[in-house]
């Protein structure tokens with residue numbers, strides 16, 4: 001396995017060796033963390049969060065709710081068509097991936113699958 005070490009990214013030396021979790025170049029003393037797997041695959045960027053119809057959502061977007069949503073601790077539901085301004089994309093609980101404030105309900109997390117970008 002050690003004969004497949006990548007060359008030094010700084011000076012292209014092929015005499016790199018492993019030191020713990022790091023790779024080390026003996027020629028320029030550069031130390032770096034080896035990329036896991038295919039470097040092209042490792043850099044797949046930020047994950048995309050899409051709304052109910054497949055639009056990519058971004059922080060600050062305004063969305064509307066596409067179905068009635070029961071709210072824990074509230075007698076009323078969030079109605080279809082409720083506009084939610086300034087959403088924030090988060091890695092929330094379960095598959096809740098939108099952090100927002102709904103007028104009349106306050107701050108909460110929603111699933112991107114129940115909203116549509118305006």
Ligand SMILES: [Zn+2]
Pocket residue numbers: 008009010011012013025026027028029030
């Ligand atoms: Zn080097």
